[in-house]
Amino acid sequence: MSLRFDGRVVIVTGAGNGLGRSHAREFARRGAKVVVNDLGGGIAGDGASTTVAQAVVDEIKALGGEAVANTDSVEAGDKIVQTAMDAYGRIDVVVNNAGILRDASFQKMADADWDVIYRVHLFGSYKVSRAAWPHMRAAGYGRIVMTTSVAGIYGNFGQANYSAAKLGIFGLAQTLAAEGASKNILCNTIAPTAGSRLTATVLPKEMLEALKPEYVTPVAVLLGHESCPENGKLFEVGGGWVSQTRWEQTQGVFFQDEYAVEDLQKKWGDVTNFENSRHATKVTESKSGIQERLGKGMVLSPQ
Ligand code: NAI
Numbered sequence: 001m002s003l004r005f006d007g008r009v010v011i012v013t014g015a016g017n018g019l020g021r022s023h024a025r026e027f028a029r030r031g032a033k034v035v036v037n038d039l040g041g042g043i044a045g046d047g048a049s050t051t052v053a054q055a056v057v058d059e060i061k062a063l064g065g066e067a068v069a070n071t072d073s074v075e076a077g078d079k080i081v082q083t084a085m086d087a088y089g090r091i092d093v094v095v096n097n098a099g100i101l102r103d104a105s106f107q108k109m110a111d112a113d114w115d116v117i118y119r120v121h122l123f124g125s126y127k128v129s130r131a132a133w134p135h136m137r138a139a140g141y142g143r144i145v146m147t148t149s150v151a152g153i154y155g156n157f158g159q160a161n162y163s164a165a166k167l168g169i170f171g172l173a174q175t176l177a178a179e180g181a182s183k184n185i186l187c188n189t190i191a192p193t194a195g196s197r198l199t200a201t202v203l204p205k206e207m208l209e210a211l212k213p214e215y216v217t218p219v220a221v222l223l224g225h226e227s228c229p230e231n232g233k234l235f236e237v238g239g240g241w242v243s244q245t246r247w248e249q250t251q252g253v254f255f256q257d258e259y260a261v262e263d264l265q266k267k268w269g270d271v272t273n274f275e276n277s278r279h280a281t282k283v284t285e286s287k288s289g290i291q292e293r294l295g296k297g298m299v300l301s302p303q
Pocket of ligand 1: 013014015016017018019020037038039040041042043045052072073074075097098099100120124147148149150191192193194195196197198199
């Protein structure tokens with residue numbers, strides 16, 4: 001094993017089951033001290049149990065690894081970070097992975113379904129990262145791995161709440177990547193597909209077995225390593241398949257001065273023509289067309 005985590009402290013949220021458990025075990029196997037966080041509730045965010053996180057800590061210790069349990073909700077991210085500081089005195093890696101589902105068609109979606117999904121996924125990822133941030137900045141080192149979903153990237157029937165929260169996580173990740181880079185804090189996002197209790201309700205048994213969480217974990221571990229090759233990037237991963245996803249922008253069309261809707265309609269084919277497309281990775285690149293129009297005399301700020 002050349003990719004080691006000796007001396008590193010890794011927080012994995014929602015590490016009592018599925019993907020998080022697999023990530024936590026692999027970080028520990030590679031020498032990390034791991035904070036195994038899990039609230040221990042049901043897939044819809046109901047209930048709590050202190051045994052779920054501890055069970056994974058026991059597994060890690062039985063294999064000769066080092067880990068400590070934390071049973072707070074990610075909504076109390078500062079307490080999870082405090083567990084890491086109390087036990088090990090530092091934080092090198094945060095893997096924001098905890099998650100639940102409250103699927104309902106938009107027509108039937110209740111505010112409570114919207115709120116709890118936002119709180120666990122987006123607010124939870126914010127709270128844990130926010131609490132770890134000052135420690136990472138002070139150390140001049142950090143790796144954050146966010147967990148989004150194809151439901152957020154592409155949309156999925158019955159998951160308006162989850163899609164919104166999950167793509168929000170990617171937005172958060174891209175700004176953390178921009179703000180953290182100068183302090184060697186790198187932040188990337190994975191969109192996994194794996195057999196777990198979350199997907200057990202929708203996938204047949206043989207498919208669940210073919211999509212082991214262990215097939216996703218190497219990506220989370222590489223992005224958490226000091227040799228992490230990327231920052232602010234998005235990876236779709238599952239079943240042993242690993243790929244990168246990025247934005248694509250057409251060349252666009254310039255109109256002189258004000259233009260009528262009819263002018264726009266005539267040019268719609270050009271507006272949506274992806275020939276010679278661009279792949280902007282920051283705001284200044286995405287607005288290069290607008291900047292071109294403004295000319296050198298007026299320089300757009302990154303906002
Ligand atoms: P899982 O249900 O097996 O594991 C999620 C864990 O998070 C559970 O142990 C649960 O107790 C814990 N958790 C839930 N709410 C929590 C909270 N407030 N605080 C702390 N822990 C909490 O699910 P799975 O599939 O391993 O999901 C992990 C992540 O991957 C989730 O964020 C999920 O949205 C995401 N994901 C999974 C996909 C899949 O195919 N399994 C697809 C796309 C995204």
